[in-house]
Amino acid sequence: MRVSELATKLAINPDTVRYYTRIGLLSPRKNSTNGYKEFDGRDASRLNFILSARRLGFSIEDVKHILEVSDQNETPCPVVRNLIEQRLNETESRYQQLTLLRNRMREAVKLWQELPDRNPTGHMICHLIENFPGGVSSKD
Amino acid sequence: MRVSELATKLAINPDTVRYYTRIGLLSPRKNSTNGYKEFDGRDASRLNFILSARRLGFSIEDVKHILEVSDQNETPCPVVRNLIEQRLNETESRYQQLTLLRNRMREAVKLWQELPDRNPTGHMICHLIENFPGGVSSKD
DNA sequence: GTTGACCTGTGAGCCGCTCACAGGTGTAGG
């Protein structure tokens, strides 16, 4: 199986397959006559694993680590349980940040419907943005 | 005012001030004897504007665009209203994605508490990850 | 033999900083 066939099978970009190979997550044989990558069934399940892990929020570095353990025929499960706790914490934190951002943006859109346009002045570029609550205090 | 003083005043990294200067958002005078950047009050309010805009989810490119309009003494407000709609849409979409990811991760953590560790096999690297519901269908 | 769709490896681009580097400058203390 060559790059594009594998990529099509798993519904991803061929360049992603090449990329994973480049960074050592996949190790296809190379056709000795033309140098093309040749993937087999094991490569396909390996790639399938990588994609599943990515969908669960594991980083490429995490995946690399998990594969190293598994490649030594040790169970990667403890590592996996450990890593997902960390990644979940980070995700919760990003989620909070993003929720706050979304709320600010929604509030801005709503608030700005009531406000007029204004020309910039020497110390004000856009009053909509600069007067939006939550900026750096100006009585500093 | 020099880089570090301005950075301290607005509680950001001096390198960020340098970066914004580098990409043309800020244009401090240069001290002719030593080449150091010299910021004045207008630079400070400009930077304050940039930071406020960033906190509202505008991209650097957006900020650049808004500043260009404002620098020609035109009101940037229509542009600002237009841009925030786009950014809000993108943010809502990222928010949905992140919510789904967070839910998958939480569910995985919960589900995996009931499941044992297992050694890798020829076609399975980590059953926790590969058997997690929502992966690519295997009856393909 | 020619077309045209595939393949190769490598380098760069995306975003928004942040850090590293090598060297110049400013200031306080001896």
Place this chain on the structure above:
DNA sequence: CCTACACCTGTGAGCGGCTCACAGGTCAAC
């Protein structure tokens, strides 16, 4: 005047995870 030492300079690279661009090789069908 000399020495520390903290600051400043510009530029280049690194982060993550791809994605695209490039120049050229390969292969099947006609």
